[in-house]
Amino acid sequence: MSALALLAALTAAAGWWVPGRLARAAWTVRAPGAAIALWCALMAFCAMAVAMGLHRLSAGHDRSAGLLGWITGRHGRVAEGLAGHVEAVVLAAAVFGAAGTVVAAGWVKAARARRRHRELLDLVARPGAGGTLVVDDSRAAAWCLPGRGGRVVLTRGADEQLTAGQRRAVLAHERAHLAGRHHLVLASVAALGRALDRLPLARLAAQRVPVLCEMAADDAAVRVAGRGAVAQALCRVAGGAAPAGALAAGAHGVVERLRRLTAVQPALSVPARVVCWGVVLVLPVVPVLVACGP
Numbered sequence: 001m002s003a004l005a006l007l008a009a010l011t012a013a014a015g016w017w018v019p020g021r022l023a024r025a026a027w028t029v030r031a032p033g034a035a036i037a038l039w040c041a042l043m044a045f046c047a048m049a050v051a052m053g054l055h056r057l058s059a060g061h062d063r064s065a066g067l068l069g070w071i072t073g074r075h076g077r078v079a080e081g082l083a084g085h086v087e088a089v090v091l092a093a094a095v096f097g098a099a100g101t102v103v104a105a106g107w108v109k110a111a112r113a114r115r116r117h118r119e120l121l122d123l124v125a126r127p128g129a130g131g132t133l134v135v136d137d138s139r140a141a142a143w144c145l146p147g148r149g150g151r152v153v154l155t156r157g158a159d160e161q162l163t164a165g166q167r168r169a170v171l172a173h174e175r176a177h178l179a180g181r182h183h184l185v186l187a188s189v190a191a192l193g194r195a196l197d198r199l200p201l202a203r204l205a206a207q208r209v210p211v212l213c214e215m216a217a218d219d220a221a222v223r224v225a226g227r228g229a230v231a232q233a234l235c236r237v238a239g240g241a242a243p244a245g246a247l248a249a250g251a252h253g254v255v256e257r258l259r260r261l262t263a264v265q266p267a268l269s270v271p272a273r274v275v276c277w278g279v280v281l282v283l284p285v286v287p288v289l290v291a292c293g294p
Contacts, residue, residue, distance in 0.1 A: 004056040011049040019204040031268040032215040034276040039205045044284040051092040052291035106191025113245035114147050134159050142249045143242035144174035146183040166233035169225035176220030177247045182213040211253035231261040
């Protein structure tokens, strides 16, 4: 099989076949952090495979035809050696630059929403216990607002209804979002999901990564407050939604997360985690090895 055909097959598998299997894989809820990284690595793999496929496709045609021949000035010659690798790097930069433009637009949109919400909080919120902000709303809800130090916000309903243990669980959950910079990951997958909604990889990543981020924050809260307190706090704030740009404790996959918290499963084994993280590190490099390797 030629390198171009192999790259096409790998791209089709990563873009259409693998995402459905990964979205349904039971192990992902046992290691949400590794699963998030694997979703990101899959998207990087697809972008790199497209770039390397363009590189191999251009190497098999007359340079006098098309944009690459005009740019490189090599008429009828195939890029070989260092020149070929330079062209591969340029194409990879172009593909990742296009994806980066989409992601950056998503970041800017989310940052503007957070700024507007921050300005509103400065007007209506009052300081609460534990460094939180409290807004006057009888519904129980909690969320964090990333950026400029980060803020954890509770409604008056949550402030009155949560016990000390449940409050500790909610604060640990939201601070885990802030420490993990989950807002950047979520804005990225949301932007790519909107731009590439016909691609199963982008569409399913936009659906599953938010739930996995919540599960990762749940795990951090469990280590602080215990599994029971996290589950009870999640039930309390399950109906509360977050403003645009914020991350709410009860926003995504509440039923799935409650089942996960109440039905204790063993953590993913160390060898399995090592394999998963090894795949994450190697996956984006595979298209380069296929296209430019010996």
